Structure formats: C-alpha cells, structure tokens
Amino acid sequence: MTAGVLKPSNRIRVSTSRKVFLVINTVLLLLLCAAMLYPVIFVTAASFSEETAILKGEVTIFPVRAHIKAYEKVFHYPLLWRSYGNTLLYTGLGTLINLVLTVCGAWALSQKKMVGRRILTLLCTFTMFFNGGMIPTFLVIKELKLLNTIWAILLPGAVSTYNMILMRTFFLAIPQSLVEAAELDGCNDFGVLFRIVLPLSLASLMTIGMFYAVAHWNSYFSAVLYLSKPELYPLQIILRQVVLMNEIVENASSTENVMAEGIKYATIVVAMLPMLCVYPFVQRYFVKGVMIGSVKE
Amino acid sequence: MSSRLRRLGISIWQARYIYLLLIPGIVYFAVFHYAPMSGLVLAFKKYNAKLGIWGSQWVDMANFQRIFTTPAAVTAIRNTLEINFSRLLFQFPVPILLALLINEMRGTKLKRVYQTVYTFPHFLSWVVVSAIISNFFANNGMINTIIASTGGDRISFLSNAALFRPLLYFTHNLKEMGWSSIIYIAAITAVDPTLYEAATMDGAGRLQQVWHVTLPCIRTTIITLFILQVGRVMNSGFEQIFYMQNASVKGVSEILDTYIYSITFNAVPSYGFSTAVGMFKSVINLVMLVSANYIIKLLGGNGLLG
Numbered sequence: 058m059t060a061g062v063l064k065p066s067n068r069i070r071v072s073t074s075r076k077v078f079l080v081i082n083t084v085l086l087l088l089l090c091a092a093m094l095y096p097v098i099f100v101t102a103a104s105f106s107e108e109t110a111i112l113k114g115e116v117t118i119f120p121v122r123a124h125i126k127a128y129e130k131v132f133h134y135p136l137l138w139r140s141y142g143n144t145l146l147y148t149g150l151g152t153l154i155n156l157v158l159t160v161c162g163a164w165a166l167s168q169k170k171m172v173g174r175r176i177l178t179l180l181c182t183f184t185m186f187f188n189g190g191m192i193p194t195f196l197v198i199k200e201l202k203l204l205n206t207i208w209a210i211l212l213p214g215a216v217s218t219y220n221m222i223l224m225r226t227f228f229l230a231i232p233q234s235l236v237e238a239a240e241l242d243g244c245n246d247f248g249v250l251f252r253i254v255l256p257l258s259l260a261s262l263m264t265i266g267m268f269y270a271v272a273h274w275n276s277y278f279s280a281v282l283y284l285s286k287p288e289l290y291p292l293q294i295i296l297r298q299v300v301l302m303n304e305i306v307e308n309a310s311s312t313e314n315v316m317a318e319g320i321k322y323a324t325i326v327v328a329m330l331p332m333l334c335v336y337p338f339v340q341r342y343f344v345k346g347v348m349i350g351s352v353k354e
Numbered sequence: 355m356s357s358r359l360r361r362l363g364i365s366i367w368q369a370r371y372i373y374l375l376l377i378p379g380i381v382y383f384a385v386f387h388y389a390p391m392s393g394l395v396l397a398f399k400k401y402n403a404k405l406g407i408w409g410s411q412w413v414d415m416a417n418f419q420r421i422f423t424t425p426a427a428v429t430a431i432r433n434t435l436e437i438n439f440s441r442l443l444f445q446f447p448v449p450i451l452l453a454l455l456i457n458e459m460r461g462t463k464l465k466r467v468y469q470t471v472y473t474f475p476h477f478l479s480w481v482v483v484s485a486i487i488s489n490f491f492a493n494n495g496m497i498n499t500i501i502a503s504t505g506g507d508r509i510s511f512l513s514n515a516a517l518f519r520p521l522l523y524f525t526h527n528l529k530e531m532g533w534s535s536i537i538y539i540a541a542i543t544a545v546d547p548t549l550y551e552a553a554t555m556d557g558a559g560r561l562q563q564v565w566h567v568t569l570p571c572i573r574t575t576i577i578t579l580f581i582l583q584v585g586r587v588m589n590s591g592f593e594q595i596f597y598m599q600n601a602s603v604k605g606v607s608e609i610l611d612t613y614i615y616s617i618t619f620n621a622v623p624s625y626g627f628s629t630a631v632g633m634f635k636s637v638i639n640l641v642m643l644v645s646a647n648y649i650i651k652l653l654g655g656n657g658l659l660g
Contacts, residue, residue, distance in 0.1 A: 166376075192629045325485055
C-alpha cells in the first residue's frame with residue numbers, strides 16, 4: 058500500500074502482472090481441485106451406469122443409462138455388511154479406548170509436579186522412530202492370546218504417540234491459574250481433569266478423536282496380520298477383495314459377470330460414503346490439529 | 355539423604371492420582387512397544403516355535419549377513435533408497451509450492467474451498483485410492499480412452515516398469531499434497547506482515563518477497579519436516595506400493611517393507627531373517643534421523659527438539 062503511494066507509476070505495472078498471475082494461479086488451483094474431485098465424481102457416476110457404457114468409456118460425469126443393479130448386488134453380499142458392521146464397531150469402540158488412554162497419558166505428562174515426566178515423554182517419543190517390527194509385535198500379540206479377537210485390532214494401536222503429544226500440547230495451553238483455582242476449591246487431580254480440563258478441551262478431543270476414527274476406518278494391515286476369521290474382517294479387507302480379486306463376481310453366475318465393473322465402483326462408493334458425508338463438516342478440526350501440532354513445546 | 359527421599363515420597367503422594375492416570379499408558383507402551391523391541395533378539399537367532407523366542411538357538415550375525423548375500427534383499431534395499439530419494443525430490447517440495455500458491459489467494463473465499471478439496475484425499479484409504487488409480491490408468495481406463503480417442507497408442511501404465519515409479523510420485527502427490535501443505539500454510543500465516551511491508555519499501559517484487567521473506571521465515575518448519583523425512587529413509591510408502599504393485603513391476607517397486615511382508619507370508623517363513631531385515635531398516639532410519647538432526651544443528655539450525 059505504502060509503496061503504491063510512493064511510486065504511483067510503478068503500482069499500475071505491478072498490478073497488471075499481479076492480475077495475470079492471480080488469473081493463472083486461480084486456473085491452476087481450480088484444475089487441481091478438478092483433478093482431485095473428478096475421480097470421486099467418475100466413480101460415483103460409473104457405479105450407477107450400465108456395464109457396457111463403463112467398458113466403452115462412455116461415462117464421464119453423469120451416469121449412463123442409470124440403474125442401481127450394482128448396488129443391489131453389493132448389498133446382497135453378506136460379508137460386506139458384516140465387515141461394515143465390524144468396521145463401525147472397531148471405529149466406535151477403538152476411538153473410545155484411544156481417547157481414554159490418550160487423555161490420561163497426555164494429562165499426566167503435562168503435569169509439572171510429576172516426577173520423571175521428561176524421561177517418560179522421551180520414552181514415548183522414541184517409539185515413534187524405533188519399533189520392534191512386524192514379527193516381534195506379532196509374537197507378543199500371539200503370546201497374549203489376542204489373535205483372532207477384536208482386541209488384536211483395538212489394543213496394539215490404542216495410543217498414537219503423535220496424538221498423545223498433540224493432546225499434551227493442548228493441555229499445556231490451559232491456563233495454570235484455572236487449575237490452581239480448582240485445587241483451592243478442593244478439587245483433586247481427577248476432579249481437575251474431568252470437571253475443568255476436559256470441558257475446556259472438547260474441540261481438541263474432537264480433533265484427536267477424528268484422527269483416530271479415520272485411522273480405524275481405513276485400517277487394513279492389523280486385520281491382515283492378526284485376523285484369519287472372515288467374520289471379523291473390517292471393511293477395507295472386503296473392499297480390496299472385491300476390487301482386486303472379483304470376489305463377488307467369482308461367486309456369481311455368468312450372467313452376473315457382466316456387472317464386474319459396476320460392482321467395483323459401487324463398492325468403492327459404499328466405502329467412501331461416510332467420509333464424503335462427514336468430511337466437509339469436520340475438516341476444520343483436522344486442520345486445527347495440524348496447526349497445534351506445528352507449534353512445538 | 356533420608357529427608358530428600360521423604361520429600362520425593364511426599365511429592366509423589368501429592369500427585370498420586372496423576373500416577374494412577376499414567377498406569378494404563380505405561381502398560382500400553384511396555385506391552386505393545388517395548389516388549390516387541392526386546393523381541394528383536396530374534397534377529398540374532400534361528401527361530402524355533404517350540405523353543406520360543408528366548409529358547410531359540412543363537413546364530414550371531416548370520417541373519418544380517420544373509421541380507422547382503424540375498425539378491426532379492428539387496429534389490430529391495432536399492433529400490434527403497436532410490437524411491438525415497440526420488441520422493442524427496444519430487445514430493446517433498448510440492449506441498450511447499452502449493453502452500454505458497456494458496457497463500458497468494460488469501461482474502462478470497464476460495465481459499466477455504468481449496469483447503470477442503472485438497473485435504474480430502476488424505477482421508478481416503480490407500481485401498482480405495484489405489485482401486486481408483488488402477489481403474490483410471492488401466493488399459494481400458496479413463497486415461498487410455500482419452501489417449502486412444504486423440505489417436506495415441508494405449509499405454510499400460512500399471513505394468514510398465516519405466517512408468518511405475520513416476521506414477522507412484524504423481525498419485526502420492528495428488529493424495530497427500532493438500533494435507534501436507536496445511537502445516538506450511540500455518541507457518542506462512544504466522545509470518546510478521548511488517549516484514550513484507552519493509553520488503554516492499556525496499557522495492558522487492560512478489561517473487562523476491564517469497565524468496566527473501568516467506569521462505570526464510572518458514573525455514574524451521576521445512577527443516578523439521580525434512581529431518582523427519584530423512585528419518586524414514588528406509589520406508590518408502592509401504593501401503594501405496596503394496597496396493598499398486600504387480601508382478602510385472604516388482605523389479606522396480608519391491609521395497610524393504612514389501613519384501614519383509616512377502617518373505618514372512620508367501621514363502622516358508624524365517625522369522626529370524628524377517629526380524630533381522632526389519633531391524634536393519636529401523637536402525638538405519640534411526641541413525642539417519644539422528645545424523646540429520648545433528649548435521650542441521652551443526653549448520654546452525656534448530657534440531658527436532660528445539
């Protein structure tokens with residue numbers, strides 16, 4: 058602004074090139090938006106389209122000769138529903154366990170009066186960069202007799218070190234005077250945590266909870282490693298089977314084979330749907346989580 | 355001495371509820387992180403299920419020597435390093451660039467829209483994304499339909515060894531660039547506006563402002579993320595490669611993680627050897643992380659821990 062006043066002639070030249078830049082930049086960013094949104098639109102359109110149209114590449118943005126037969130096929134695949142239920146259970150219960158453990162740990166580690174706080178934080182952080190690896194972890198879970206139980210999915214990742222340190226950063230930002238006032242009023246440490254700190258941290262809890270929930274929803278490998286009973290499989294496993302191994306199609310008669318592509322797309326849509334519906338509304342929480350994470354110590 | 359112990363005892367007793375809250379966390383880390391770490395002794399043993407981890411016979415460094423005498427393992431190490439350095443080159447700068455471009459749009463309502471759209475793919479699983487990718491890039495997929503309709507020859511992107519890695523970097527960028535850029539956008543937002551005013555007074559153009567103000571100001575963030583990336587030198591994006599890999603590109607895409615997976619599950623498993631490969635990987639990662647941190651401190655920057 059000041060520069061413009063000082064050098065009026067210069068200002069016009071700059072603003073022209075600036076305008077050109079802004080236009081190019083906007084076009085570029087919009088193209089990028091399109092590149093990210095289009096696959097989702099295409100998959101949705103294809104899932105409602107007739108098989109021959111998909112194979113011939115006629116589908117672009119809108120369904121061609123729309124029908125919902127692919128979805129009928131998908132909905133009649135019992136393992137899919139089972140796995141959907143499993144994933145909902147793993148996500149719900151898992152996130153609850155995550156939050157309880159993370160809050161307890163993060164609150165304790167944020168308390169200056171706790172002896173050994175630094176060394177414990179260091180020991181937790183170390184696990185982010187070094188771990189026993191696949192087989193030793195597997196053997197521990199086997200020893201604990203957790204294989205083929207829901208606990209093999211829920212317990213090994215019960216605390217994400219990163220999220221716990223994030224939560225600790227949130228807690229450290231809570232004014233110490235509030236805590237002291239509550240203690241003067243006779244609150245013990247439990248009371249401070251549950252009556253003062255948690256109600257103040259609802260937004261942060263949302264953020265961390267979202268991170269955990271997404272991780273559970275997308276989780277694939279712990280099920281591959283620790284589960285061998287199909288009735289315990291989460292959605293992602295079934296999804297991968299359907300998409301890559303034509304599980305439904307193989308089990309179907311030859312007339313249904315014609316639906317292979319449509320079924321793949323419909324399954325992808327079914328798996329994406331919850332994320333698509335919820336994401337725009339909770340996006341700001343995720344962003345907030347990253348922002349807090351970027352402020353160290 | 356005894357009075358110091360007494361004081362320690364009193365301070366612990368006063369914070370007793372806090373220690374109580376700590377117990378579940380300690381149990382968790384002990385059982386699911388530190389117990390497996392002790393299982394790393396397997397790397398120096400020949401695992402025998404009947405004898406268990408501790409009873410199995412010691413073989414000293416034999417498992418580690420086997421890594422360097424197994425051609426497939428050596429190829430996996432080479433691929434891991436090559437893919438990782440390429441990712442550093444083709445993926446690491448992209449979110450920074452995107453953050454700079456988005457930042458130029460500040461004040462417009464579109465900025466929110468961009469952020470929502472760009473961060474969204476991060477939350478889809480690689481299972482879903484790889485399924486979409488393989489449909490788009492398949493021989494009868496969207497991309498090839500366009501190529502064919504413009505008169506070009508169809509390209510088998512997914513099974514072409516020369517194209518597979520570029521495809522990895524491209525699709526990884528599309529999925530993750532938006533999410534990774536948030537941290538840079540946050541850092542850019544925190545830059546003191548008077549610096550820009552001063553730069554403008556000195557006659558700096560927009561590009562010069564970016565180069566002389568914005569980038570130096572977000573240097574700490576860039577360096578921190580760079581160190582973390584170097585600390586992952588032996589991981590090159592397991593999930594993406596695992597889902598996108600197929601037999602015809604295995605030669606260029608088999609990385610240590612997929613190699614460990616396949617020797618553990620596909621062949622006659624050798625737990626000792628698998629563990630050794632995993633440990634080799636983790637140790638190099640840790641060494642690289644610590645050295646990168648150290649070198650950057652030597653150069654006068656801030657390390658990971660301030």
